[in-house]
Amino acid sequence: xTDRLELRDLLPDDVGPDELARLxxxxxxxxxxxxxxxxxxxxxxxxxxxxxxxxxxxxxLDRSRWRTIAMTAAAAAAVLFGVGFFSGWxxxxxxxxxxxxxxxxxxxxxxxxxxxxxxxxxADKALNWTSKLKVRGLPELGKDSYYALYLTDAKxxxxxxxxxxxxxxxxxxxxxxxxxGEAKDRGWLIVSETPGPNGTEIAKPVLWTEAERSxxxx
Amino acid sequence: xxxxxxxxxxxxxxxATATIPAVDLRAATDGDLLQRVGTGxxxxxxxxxxxxARSVFGLALRRLGDRGIAEDAVQEAFASVWRSxxxxxxxxxxxxxxxxxxARNAIADRGRRRPEPVSEVPDTPDHEPLPGExxxxxxxxxxxxxxxxxxxxxxxxxxxxxxxGGLSQTEVADFLGIPLGTVKTRTRxxxxxxxxxxxxxxx
Numbered sequence: 111x112t113d114r115l116e117l118r119d120l121l122p123d124d125v126g127p128d129e130l131a132r133l134x135x136x137x138x139x140x141x142x143x144x145x146x147x148x149x150x151x152x153x154x155x156x157x158x159x160x161x162x163x164x165x166x167x168x169x170x171l172d173r174s175r176w177r178t179i180a181m182t183a184a185a186a187a188a189v190l191f192g193v194g195f196f197s198g199w200x201x202x203x204x205x206x207x208x209x210x211x212x213x214x215x216x217x218x219x220x221x222x223x224x225x226x227x228x229x230x231x232x233a234d235k236a237l238n239w240t241s242k243l244k245v246r247g248l249p250e251l252g253k254d255s256y257y258a259l260y261l262t263d264a265k266x267x268x269x270x271x272x273x274x275x276x277x278x279x280x281x282x283x284x285x286x287x288x289x290x291g292e293a294k295d296r297g298w299l300i301v302s303e304t305p306g307p308n309g310t311e312i313a314k315p316v317l318w319t320e321a322e323r324s325x326x327x328x
Numbered sequence: 329x330x331x332x333x334x335x336x337x338x339x340x341x342x343x344a345t346a347t348i349p350a351v352d353l354r355a356a357t358d359g360d361l362l363q364r365v366g367t368g369x370x371x372x373x374x375x376x377x378x379x380x381a382r383s384v385f386g387l388a389l390r391r392l393g394d395r396g397i398a399e400d401a402v403q404e405a406f407a408s409v410w411r412s413x414x415x416x417x418x419x420x421x422x423x424x425x426x427x428x429x430x431a432r433n434a435i436a437d438r439g440r441r442r443p444e445p446v447s448e449v450p451d452t453p454d455h456e457p458l459p460g461e462x463x464x465x466x467x468x469x470x471x472x473x474x475x476x477x478x479x480x481x482x483x484x485x486x487x488x489x490x491x492x493g494g495l496s497q498t499e500v501a502d503f504l505g506i507p508l509g510t511v512k513t514r515t516r517x518x519x520x521x522x523x524x525x526x527x528x529x530x531x
Contacts, residue, residue, distance in 0.1 A: 267504075
């Protein structure tokens with residue numbers, strides 16, 4: 111990855127030699143620093159702080175940022191994308207009735223031939239959206255590696271929370287997951303997570319929904 | 329995880345906030361934010377957390393090598409920042425090195441509390457970097473990752489996808505649904521901002 115990166119390929123053609131030399135030093139620092147750690151969703155907000163009289167305040171970890179989202183009134187407004195490449199949820203998929211879907215996902219480059227769809231069942235009273243992911247064409251990953259499905263903000267592309275982690279097999283892999291809260295303006299992103307140096311993980315986007323794809327303009 | 333976060337007292341009186349002029353917290357320097365945190369300013373703490381959480385987590389991962397323990401260490405490091413920000417003195421230097429020291433100490437404390445594995449005598453030479461080299465590498469990573477957090481999201485996104493997402497510029501453009509030229513322009517702008525932010529490291 112980074113050892114193959116040619117700085118010149120990353121920049122517009124009109125970058126002059128002085129600027130290139132300046133940026134080359136940054137490039138070297140980025141390569142030597144390695145990938146920044148990916149914060150788990152429950153660490154994306156600061157820990158709650160406070161104090162009580164006369165002693166230490168003991169607070170639980172703030173690992174439930176999504177719960178605030180779940181309190182928001184939601185109305186599912188996902189766009190239907192026509193007939194999917196899978197057969198949908200036929201009689202054999204008893205116990206799961208999709209409220210909307212399929213929401214297609216697609217990739218690029220090495221995963222351009224992989225495809226996936228998401229189907230979402232009606233939310234319960236607490237705004238839990240039980241959902242199913244069907245995916246095929248992703249390569250099987252090695253030991254200690256896995257795919258992670260993230261719910262994203264369709265407007266900004268930012269990850270909101272991780273829905274599930276999974277591995278794949280040849281053929282169609284089906285994964286059941288849940289996401290809480292608002293369903294409007296949401297997208298999904300699948301990343302492959304493989305071990306990097308020093309306990310880090312390398313997260314590479316492999317499949318995404320159309321909403322996610324357009325988020326780069328944010 | 330069942331870890332809890334302990335925050336002790338000793339913060340300066342809230343009235344002290346009146347002496348600090350209002351600023352846009354997102355544009356505030358680390359030193360500004362630390363001064364505000366020292367007076368119990370929760371909003372400043374939140375901004376500081378967003379600015380440094382990934383860097384602290386990365387440092388904890390490198391030091392502790394365990395994601396679960398590293399996650400707890402992040403919480404403890406920021407608890408330590410909250411607790412001791414009142415001792416930060418601007419005239420002794422900028423905020424980033426102070427934060428780094430506090431975080432590093434909190435992470436080291438967390439590392440000391442976990443059980444030591446039974447050690448075995450290695451039968452091969454140790455190729456790990458020397459302590460000084462490791463400290464230098466950790467500091468550079470800290471600075472680079474902290475500076476990345478300060479970039480506009482659109483610029484940080486293209487840099488992270490290219491450097492660590494394994495995507496070519498064409499794939500980044502396809503992923504984001506934007507022209508290749510825009511990807512390159514954002515990369516140029518982002519690297520330029522990083523160069524300005526990391527001037528000390530570029531000497």
